[in-house]
Amino acid sequence: MPPETDWGGIGTYVAALGPALVAAGAEVHVLSVVPGQAPSDRVVAGVVVHRRDLRRPPGVGRVSRLPEAWERVTLAAAVRRELRTLDFAPDVIEAPEWRAEGLALARSRRVPVVVRLHSAAEQLFPYSGRAGLDSRLAVWLERRSVAGADLVVSTPANLAELGARLSGGGARLPAMRAVNLPVPVPDGALPPSGGASGPRVAFVGRLERRKGPETLVAAARAVLDAVPAARFAFVGADTGVPGGGSYADSLRTQARRLGVEHALEIVGHRPHAEAMAELRRAAMCAFPARHETFGYGAAEAAVAGRPVIASRIPPFVSLLGDAAVLVDADDIDRWAQAIIGLLGDPARAQRLGAAAAPRVGDRCSPERIAAEMLGVYAEARALGRGRLHDGRTTRQGGTRWRRARANTPVS
Numbered sequence: 001m002p003p004e005t006d007w008g009g010i011g012t013y014v015a016a017l018g019p020a021l022v023a024a025g026a027e028v029h030v031l032s033v034v035p036g037q038a039p040s041d042r043v044v045a046g047v048v049v050h051r052r053d054l055r056r057p058p059g060v061g062r063v064s065r066l067p068e069a070w071e072r073v074t075l076a077a078a079v080r081r082e083l084r085t086l087d088f089a090p091d092v093i094e095a096p097e098w099r100a101e102g103l104a105l106a107r108s109r110r111v112p113v114v115v116r117l118h119s120a121a122e123q124l125f126p127y128s129g130r131a132g133l134d135s136r137l138a139v140w141l142e143r144r145s146v147a148g149a150d151l152v153v154s155t156p157a158n159l160a161e162l163g164a165r166l167s168g169g170g171a172r173l174p175a176m177r178a179v180n181l182p183v184p185v186p187d188g189a190l191p192p193s194g195g196a197s198g199p200r201v202a203f204v205g206r207l208e209r210r211k212g213p214e215t216l217v218a219a220a221r222a223v224l225d226a227v228p229a230a231r232f233a234f235v236g237a238d239t240g241v242p243g244g245g246s247y248a249d250s251l252r253t254q255a256r257r258l259g260v261e262h263a264l265e266i267v268g269h270r271p272h273a274e275a276m277a278e279l280r281r282a283a284m285c286a287f288p289a290r291h292e293t294f295g296y297g298a299a300e301a302a303v304a305g306r307p308v309i310a311s312r313i314p315p316f317v318s319l320l321g322d323a324a325v326l327v328d329a330d331d332i333d334r335w336a337q338a339i340i341g342l343l344g345d346p347a348r349a350q351r352l353g354a355a356a357a358p359r360v361g362d363r364c365s366p367e368r369i370a371a372e373m374l375g376v377y378a379e380a381r382a383l384g385r386g387r388l389h390d391g392r393t394t395r396q397g398g399t400r401w402r403r404a405r406a407n408t409p410v411s
Contacts, residue, residue, distance in 0.1 A: 008206075009118060009119070009183070009293070009294065009296050010096050010098065010118050012272070012296050013116075013118070013183055013184065014030055015045075016183075016184040016185060016186050016366045017184050017366055017369065017370060017373065018030060018045065018046075018047040019045040019046055019047060019366070020184065020366035020367050020369070020370035021370045021373065021374070022045070022046035022047060023046070023367070023370070024367070024370045024371060024374060026370075026374065027048075028046070028047045028048065029047070029048045029049075029050060029086070029088070029090070030047055030048070030049045030050065031050045031052070031079065031082060031083060031086075032049060032050065032051045032052065033052050033053075033054045033075065033078050033079050033082055034051070034052075034053070034054055035053065035054040035056070036053060036054075037051050037052065037053050037054070038051065038053070039051060039052050039053060050082070050086060052078075052082045054074070054075065054078050055078065056070075056074040056078075065134065066133070066134045066137060067134065068121070068130065068134045068135060068137070068138035069134055069137035069138050069141060071099065071138075072099050072100040072103070072138055072141045072142070073100075073103075073141065075099055075100070075101055076100050076101060076102070076103035076104040076105075076141075076145070077104055079095075079101050079102070079104065079105065080104035080105055080108065083105070089111075090111055091111070091112075091377075091381060092111065092112045092113070092114060092377045092380050092381055092384075093105055093111050093112070093113050093114070094113075094114040094115075094116060094377075095113065095114075095115055095116075095145070096115070096116055096117075096118045097115050097116070097117050097118065097120050097142050097145055097146050098118050098119060098120065098121070098142070099121075099142070100138075100141040100142045100144070100145040101145070102115055102145050102148075102149070103141060103142075103144060103145035103148070106145055106147075106148030106149050107144070107148045109148070111384070112150045112151075112377075112380040112381050112383060112384035113148065113149045113150055113380070114149060114150065114151045114152075114153060114376060114377065114380050115145060115146050115149035115151070115152050115153070116152075116153045116154060117146070117152060117153070117154035117158050117159065117162050117163075117293070118154075118293055118294075119293045120139070120142050120162055121135070121138045121139050121142050122139045122142070122143075122162075122165065123161075123162065123291060123293070124210065124291075125138075125139070127208065127209045127210035127290070127291065128208065128209075128210075128239075128242070129242030143166060146166060147166075150380040150383045150384060151179070151376055151379060151380045151383070153179045153181055153373075153376060154180075154181070154293070155180070155181070155182055155183065155293065155294050155315060155318070156180040156182075156318060157293075157313075157314035157315040157317075157318050158293045158294070158315070159180060160314070161314070179372070179376050181369055181372055181373070181376075182294070182319070182363055182364050182369065183294045183296070183299070183364060183369075184364055184365065184366035184369045184370070185296070185299045185300060185303050185360065185361070185364040185366075186303075186366055197281045198229060198231065198283070199227050199229050199230040199231065199283050199343045200230075200231050200232075200233060200281060200282045200283050201216065201223075201230065201231070201232050201233070201282060201283065201284055201285070201286050201339060202233045202235065202278050202279055202281070202282035202284075202285045202286070202301075202306075203216055203232070203233065203234045203235065203236070203285070203286055203287070203288075204235045204236060204275050204278060204279060204285065204287075204297040204300075204301070205235075205236045205287065205289070205297050206236045206237050206239055207234060207236050207237065207238050207239055207247040207248050207251065207266075208239040208247055209247075209290070210289060210290055210291050211236075211287075211288070211289050211290075212287075212288035212289050212290050212311065212329055212330075213234055213247075213251060213288070214250070214251060214254055215288040215329065215330060215332060215335055216232055216234075216286055216288055216335065217232070217251055217254045217255050217258065217260065217264065218254070218258070218332045218335075219332050219333075219335040219336040219339060220232055220255070220258065220260040220263055220264070220336075221258045221259065221260055221336075222333070222336035222337075222340070223336050223339050223340055223343075224260055224263055226340045226343075226344075227340060227343050227344070230263060230339075230343060231263050231264075231265060232263055232264050232265065233265045233267055233278055233281075233282065234248075234251070234264065234265065234266045234267060235267045235268075235269075235270055235275050235278045236267075236268075236269060236275075237268070237269040238268065238269070248266050248268070251264070251266065252264070252266065276300060276304070279297075279300065279301050279304055279306055280304060280306075282301075282306060283307075283342070283343060283346075283349065284306065284307045284308070284309060284339070284342050284343070284349060285297070285298070285301035285306050285307070285308050285309070286308075286309045286310070286335075286339065287301075287308065287309070287310040287311065287316070288310075288311050288327075288329055288335060289310070289311050289313065289316075289329065290311065290313070290329045290330070291313065292313060292315045292316065293315065294315055294319070295310070295315050295316055295319065298310050298316060298319065298320065298324075299319060299360050299364060301356075302319075302320060302323065302324070302353075302356035302357060302359070302360040302361075303356075303357055303360050303361050303364075304353075304357070305353040305354060305356070305357040306353050306356075307324070307325075307342055307348075307349040307350070307352040307353045307356075308320060308323075308324040308325070308352070308353075308356060309324065309325040309326075309327060309335070309338050309339065309342065310324050310325075310326055310327075311326070311327060311328065311329035312326040312327060312328050312329070313329065319360060319363070320356060320359070320360070321359065322355075323352060323355040323356035323359050323360075324352060324356060325338045325341075325342065325352070
């Protein structure tokens with residue numbers, strides 16, 4: 001879990017929720033299965049973290065044309081195998097749907113399983129250009145991991161979107177107690193923000209089409225015409241573009257064409273603390289995503305009291321409401337106008353930041369969400385006990401739960 005892994009939304013979620021569950025009286029274990037990782041067991045903020053190497057079985061060459069499906073099958077098998085080597089038996093397991101990490105555990109039906117919907121392959125692949133048989137198999141595997149769960153949990157917006165897809169896709173969903181829970185954001189994730197270092201606009205997130213960084217580059221020309229000192233910082237891991245190449249390089253090419261390259265700072269991936277420092281330096285933070293499940297960057301910027309401009313998509317509407325400036329994702333003129341407006345009106349920007357901090361901080365309190373999740377786990381265990389009447393076996397008793405996951409990069 002961060003700061004050791006620094007991987008995306010799932011890692012951030014685990015790092016926020018795990019210690020809060022410990023504080024609420026749970027015994028929390030995290031299983032991390034990653035290729036090339038040295039095995040270790042250590043306690044981080046009260047959470048027992050079990051790190052294991054992901055040893056994929058022979059045969060990769062024969063299925064090399066199905067890398068996404070192969071990754072999910074072998075990861076699910078490795079998570080189940082490593083679980084058996086640990087010296088305790090969990091009472092309930094939580095796993096993400098991403099990469100079908102809990103597939104083998106859910107299908108075994110031996111321990112109650114809660115699946116949290118973070119960002120599924122069928123939501124992300126359209127933005128990365130992945131298609132064909134391999135992608136369809138990967139999507140099917142993730143759907144099966146969801147269908148085998150006892151309970152499904154996600155944000156309201158994501159349940160509305162992905163739940164409808166799953167229901168219409170032929171997958172039999174659990175006797176469904178889907179719980180509309182937001183994602184925890186610690187109120188101490190960022191120190192209170194001081195004065196911004198000039199008219200600086202920060203984007204924090206992976207450089208990929210789904211996150212929309214090219215929208216900010218396109219808007220930069222009009223912004224610089226109005227505010228010549230404006231600067232745009234892009235903080236996040238680079239990704240590839242369909243056909244090969246670097247997304248960061250494509251942004252630089254776009255900026256040169258528009259004559260705004262001097263105003264761009266493509267910072268690249270940074271450890272979580274350094275990425276959050278970029279938020280503190282910014283006059284405002286901009287998140288022009290075309291799709292998000294939650295949007296941790298926007299939430300953390302809000303908790304830090306920074307003014308936020310975000311795309312008008314359901315997760316941001318639900319999270320931020322009128323405590324942010326919301327703009328249609330691909331309306332470049334409106335993005336430019338919104339940025340110029342806030343740069344030219346510091347008092348309004350300060351009011352937005354002040355309104356966003358308590359709104360997001362209260363809704364996403366790890367302590368509150370930990371209490372609700374303990375109720376979810378208890379319900380999953382009750383459903384597991386009910387399976388005994390169907391002739392199936394499950395473990396009961398105790399107060400321990402564990403999260404089966406691998407440290408993999410996601411939003």
